[in-house]
Amino acid sequence: MDTNFIKTPAEHSEHSASRDNTFDYNSLRAREARAAKVLQLGAVKFLLGLGIVLSVVGAIYLLFFQHNPLGWLVAALAIFLVMIFVWNTCEIARVPAGSTENINDLLSANVLRTLDRQPTPQSIVNGLYQTRSGRFLALRFGISPERLAHIARELNSDVAPIFSKAREIWRKVDGETVSGGMLMIALIESHPQHEMILRRMKLELADLYTGITWYNHLHGLVKSARRHRRTGGIARDLNFGYIPTLQRFGTNISEQCASAAESQIRLAAHHEIVDKVISIFSSRGRQNVVLIGPNGSGRSTIVDAVASTLMDADAPIPSSLKYQQVFMLNAASLISAASGPGAMETLMMHILNEAYAAKNIIICLDNAQLFFESGIGSVDISNLLLPILEAGRLRMILIMNEQKFLEISASNSTLANAMNKIKVPAADRNETLKILQDQAPLLESKYGVICTFWSLTESYRLGERYIHDIAMPGRALKLLETACHYPDQGFITAESVQQAIEKTQGVKMQTGAAERTQLLHMEELIHQRMIDQTAAVKTVSDALRRAAVGVRDDKKPIGTFLFLGPTGVGKTELAKAISEVYFNGENHIVRVDLNEYVTAGDVARLIADGAENSESLTARVLKQPFCVVLLDEIEKAHPQVLTTLLQMLDEGILRDINNNEVSFRDAIIIATSNAGADRIREYVTSGMDLAGMKQEFINALIGAGEFKPEFLNRFDEICFFQPLSKSDLLKVVDLMLASVNKTLASRKITVVLDEDAKVLLVERGYDPQMGARPMRRIVQQTVENLLAKLMLAGAVDDGATVHVTRAMLEDQLG
Amino acid sequence: MFQWWYTRGWRLYLQHFVDQLKNAVDFFSVGLLVRHLFAPFRQISAGQVVSSDLSVKFSAFLDRLFSRVIGTIVRLFLLVIGTVVIILRAIFGALVAVLWPLAPLLIVICLFCALIQVRF
Numbered sequence: 001m002d003t004n005f006i007k008t009p010a011e012h013s014e015h016s017a018s019r020d021n022t023f024d025y026n027s028l029r030a031r032e033a034r035a036a037k038v039l040q041l042g043a044v045k046f047l048l049g050l051g052i053v054l055s056v057v058g059a060i061y062l063l064f065f066q067h068n069p070l071g072w073l074v075a076a077l078a079i080f081l082v083m084i085f086v087w088n089t090c091e092i093a094r095v096p097a098g099s100t101e102n103i104n105d106l107l108s109a110n111v112l113r114t115l116d117r118q119p120t121p122q123s124i125v126n127g128l129y130q131t132r133s134g135r136f137l138a139l140r141f142g143i144s145p146e147r148l149a150h151i152a153r154e155l156n157s158d159v160a161p162i163f164s165k166a167r168e169i170w171r172k173v174d175g176e177t178v179s180g181g182m183l184m185i186a187l188i189e190s191h192p193q194h195e196m197i198l199r200r201m202k203l204e205l206a207d208l209y210t211g212i213t214w215y216n217h218l219h220g221l222v223k224s225a226r227r228h229r230r231t232g233g234i235a236r237d238l239n240f241g242y243i244p245t246l247q248r249f250g251t252n253i254s255e256q257c258a259s260a261a262e263s264q265i266r267l268a269a270h271h272e273i274v275d276k277v278i279s280i281f282s283s284r285g286r287q288n289v290v291l292i293g294p295n296g297s298g299r300s301t302i303v304d305a306v307a308s309t310l311m312d313a314d315a316p317i318p319s320s321l322k323y324q325q326v327f328m329l330n331a332a333s334l335i336s337a338a339s340g341p342g343a344m345e346t347l348m349m350h351i352l353n354e355a356y357a358a359k360n361i362i363i364c365l366d367n368a369q370l371f372f373e374s375g376i377g378s379v380d381i382s383n384l385l386l387p388i389l390e391a392g393r394l395r396m397i398l399i400m401n402e403q404k405f406l407e408i409s410a411s412n413s414t415l416a417n418a419m420n421k422i423k424v425p426a427a428d429r430n431e432t433l434k435i436l437q438d439q440a441p442l443l444e445s446k447y448g449v450i451c452t453f454w455s456l457t458e459s460y461r462l463g464e465r466y467i468h469d470i471a472m473p474g475r476a477l478k479l480l481e482t483a484c485h486y487p488d489q490g491f492i493t494a495e496s497v498q499q500a501i502e503k504t505q506g507v508k509m510q511t512g513a514a515e516r517t518q519l520l521h522m523e524e525l526i527h528q529r530m531i532d533q534t535a536a537v538k539t540v541s542d543a544l545r546r547a548a549v550g551v552r553d554d555k556k557p558i559g560t561f562l563f564l565g566p567t568g569v570g571k572t573e574l575a576k577a578i579s580e581v582y583f584n585g586e587n588h589i590v591r592v593d594l595n596e597y598v599t600a601g602d603v604a605r606l607i608a609d610g611a612e613n614s615e616s617l618t619a620r621v622l623k624q625p626f627c628v629v630l631l632d633e634i635e636k637a638h639p640q641v642l643t644t645l646l647q648m649l650d651e652g653i654l655r656d657i658n659n660n661e662v663s664f665r666d667a668i669i670i671a672t673s674n675a676g677a678d679r680i681r682e683y684v685t686s687g688m689d690l691a692g693m694k695q696e697f698i699n700a701l702i703g704a705g706e707f708k709p710e711f712l713n714r715f716d717e718i719c720f721f722q723p724l725s726k727s728d729l730l731k732v733v734d735l736m737l738a739s740v741n742k743t744l745a746s747r748k749i750t751v752v753l754d755e756d757a758k759v760l761l762v763e764r765g766y767d768p769q770m771g772a773r774p775m776r777r778i779v780q781q782t783v784e785n786l787l788a789k790l791m792l793a794g795a796v797d798d799g800a801t802v803h804v805t806r807a808m809l810e811d812q813l814g
Numbered sequence: 815m816f817q818w819w820y821t822r823g824w825r826l827y828l829q830h831f832v833d834q835l836k837n838a839v840d841f842f843s844v845g846l847l848v849r850h851l852f853a854p855f856r857q858i859s860a861g862q863v864v865s866s867d868l869s870v871k872f873s874a875f876l877d878r879l880f881s882r883v884i885g886t887i888v889r890l891f892l893l894v895i896g897t898v899v900i901i902l903r904a905i906f907g908a909l910v911a912v913l914w915p916l917a918p919l920l921i922v923i924c925l926f927c928a929l930i931q932v933r934f
Contacts (some may be wrong), residue, residue, distance in 0.1 A: 069927070069928045069931030069932050070928070071928075072924045072925065072927040072928030072931065073924070073925070073928045075924045076920075076921045076924035076925050076928070079917055079920050079921050079924065080921055082917075083819065083917055083918075086823070087818070087819075087823070090823060090826055090827065090830075091818055091822065091823055091826075228833075228837050230836070230837065230840040231840075232840070232843055232846065233840050233841045233842055233843035233844075233846070234841065234842065234843060234892070235842070235843035235846060235847050235889065235892050236843055236846060237856075238843075238846075238847075238850075238855065238856065238885070238888065238889065239846065239850045239853055239856075239857070240856065240857060241856055241857030241858070241860075242856055242857075313840055323846075357857055357860075357861060358857060359857055
């Protein structure tokens with residue numbers, strides 16, 4: 001028996017798979033797709049329409065006016081053309097997937113119309129950029145035709161594996177058909193080194209799959225926008241009362257939702273909240289809901305979703321809720337309209353009566369706390385609202401944040417108990433990215449740009465890190481919108497988002513070539529303005545270099561350092577030098593003298609709200625997050641103050657008095673202290689190595705009760721500053737002289753000091769207790785005073801060089 | 815093409831036709847008009863009157879009755895217009911649905927008529 005004709009199950013399956021992945025150029029769907037390509041050309045459509053009109057008119061004329069049998073032939077032609085017209089508009093405009101998983105049944109019409117009789121990877125690439133989903137993916141993920149063509153050239157000419165991969169992707173993303181985008185990913189994935197290729201593009205396969213889901217979502221939105229929405233019709237509101245006052249002071253959200261397409265994505269969490277709101281409104285209990293969540297968490301979006309659901313004739317909701325309209329009241333316009341005492345209550349009563357009588361109104365109060373507290377821009381009408389909330393005869397939605405709700409609960413517990421609370425949590429990363437994907441087309445049409453995938457992920461990352469006044473997804477959305485002002489050749493990229501953060505938050509994101517050189521030579525640059533302390537300078541420079549290239553914990557400040565040493569050895573000077581070198585300016589320094597915070601009560605001043613005290617630490621860092629925070633004389637602060645600072649050192653976060661987070665994650669924290677200065681001096685005098693004695697010294701400080709161990713442990717580095725020697729002070733004199741010359745540079749006057757003059761300055765200015773601090777005074781008393789006299793006497797002209805001798809200085813000192 | 819004409823095309827057209835009818839019913843608010851045919855017009859004089867005075871109650875009843883009459887007239891008017899439009903639309907749609915399968919046959923009939931008229 002010839003066994004060649006008998007196939008094993010494996011061979012059979014292989015044969016079947018190969019058949020499933022073989023493109024049939026003459027399949028019905030492929031032919032329809034190609035026919036559509038021709039018939040949907042504008043010119044062809046015009047000719048078809050013209051043919052129909054002419055043939056119908058001709059047939060009528062010939063048959064009814066001329067009684068010519070030719071009219072029947074023209075009528076037959078007219079019917080045939082009408083059939084083609086219907087076929088074109090109804091059938092081939094949309095070629096649905098076939099019933100099998102054969103690639104000929106799965107490929108979308110857009111792809112089918114571009115494929116050759118014998119497709120190759122290269123010919124597929126040419127066609128992919130003609131499909132919408134292919135172009136979408138290419139633009140959003142930066143997949144250029146050249147790059148894809150390069151990948152295609154390195155692939156085998158057999159396209160069956162590509163089609164097979166495309167089918168797998170189609171299954172994974174649950175698509176309707178295999179789109180151009182899916183085929184593009186399949187082509188990339190077929191490359192043996194696709195992971196490396198994607199890594200170079202800062203992408204993963206999962207990101208490309210997200211791109212497909214993104215496209216499908218937008219495609220679905222376009223389709224739903226085209227679909228007619230049933231919202232009750234022309235007689236919908238005949239049943240309900242007139243509401244002229246409400247229309248004057250409120251915004252009809254339902255009307256807006258009914259006229260707009262369903263453009264907003266419904267997150268799972270939001271969907272649950274919408275269901276909960278509807279369930280509360282359809283029950284017999286209190287007909288109110290208070291949405292509690294941080295600003296930006298999507299509370300207003302939820303109200304929009306509720307309004308949209310209620311206006312949807314096909315939504316599965318109780319008939320008592322159908323076509324109920326949500327009106328948002330604006331506190332500001334109400335307060336401005338109600339002038340006299342009690343006028344606000346009268347106006348509100350009028351509005352609420354109107355809403356109750358109309359029978360179809362849900363009142364929504366955004367920033368509801370404005371109606372429950374007295375103050376500028378707010379009015380307390382809780383006495384008026386409480387009975388309404390308790391009785392539940394008028395449906396109400398209130399929006400406020402957690403803090404305000406707690407304040408209302410504390411001041412009026414009855415009011416808080418009368419409300420049905422629903423918490424609106426901030427969105428997580430996946431949810432935020434979905435919302436950004438949903439909103440990106442709106443921004444694109446508004447600003448005429450294209451948002452790339454990286455712009456969305458970077459908006460989330462940087463929004464999470466730098467924007468603290470609102471919650472996700474609001475903060476990422478806000479950042480993405482700002483980034484739209486910084487396009488790169490029409491594209492919003494990760495760099496656009498970084499630029500937006502730099503411009504709006506004053507944060508340095510990108511490290512240019514100049515900055516890189518500066519970082520590499522940080523020690524030299526610092527030593528240009530301060531003497532010695534090599535170990536401390538190196539420690540700090542290393543930490544800052546690590547931070548600049550991203551080798552650091554993002555959840556902590558850039559660096560936290562404790563500088564220990566006697567007065568006048570350069571601790572503050574180093575902080576200033578770091579500010580100048582790292583942040584390009586000495587003004588990027590937030591200095592707090594902790595000797596002003598010596599009682600427990602001073603904590604409130606340290607973390608005061610910026611609106612009340614603009615000089616508090618939190619307020620200043622909020623305004624300038626990219627800075628050196630210099631905490632001077634930390635040993636003098638009250639222990640409670642130090643405890644408050646622990647979270648700042650540990651997590652880079654400090655909460656102000658209103659519990660708002662202030663980020664210190666882009667700050668360098670430097671604390672200075674004179675604690676143990678005498679001991680350091682003793683060690684140095686006795687010739688001991690400070691670095692070797694570090695732990696012993698720290699233990700001594702803890703033992704003496706100067707600092708708690710948990711406080712010292714929070715610092716990345718503890719740097720010891722040695723007392724300056726006389727030779728160091730000679731160098732300090734040079735620095736001070738350089739500073740004097742810098743001030744005189746505009747008049748081109750140069751001061752030169754003789755060596756013995758410098759020695760004199762050191763002898764007179766040296767104080768073991770005060771370090772280099774008295775040196776400044778001595779230079780002022782001698783060199784600067786002498787120079788002033790010479791200049792006033794006309795002895796020094798512009799451009800002159802003044803030689804100062806020891807004798808001249810001795811004269812000055814008297 | 816003819817294979818499609820008798821299967822998917824016809825089905826698509828019927829779906830489209832039913833959708834159009836539903837949209838027309840929604841546009842003229844037929845369901846709402848029928849359900850609330852006798853409801854007061856725009857809630858005018860629809861509120862409850864709390865009074866022990868019979869004349870006040872009677873007056874309120876008359877006001878409400880008047881509002882209901884006005885409401886009924888307006889609704890009936892809209893209902894009649896809506897019904898006429900929907901019926902016309904349904905007739906046209908049904909006609910197209912019936913003619914749809916006959917379209918290829920109509921071509922043959924036209925050709926046949928032309929042939930007969932030429933011969934006789």
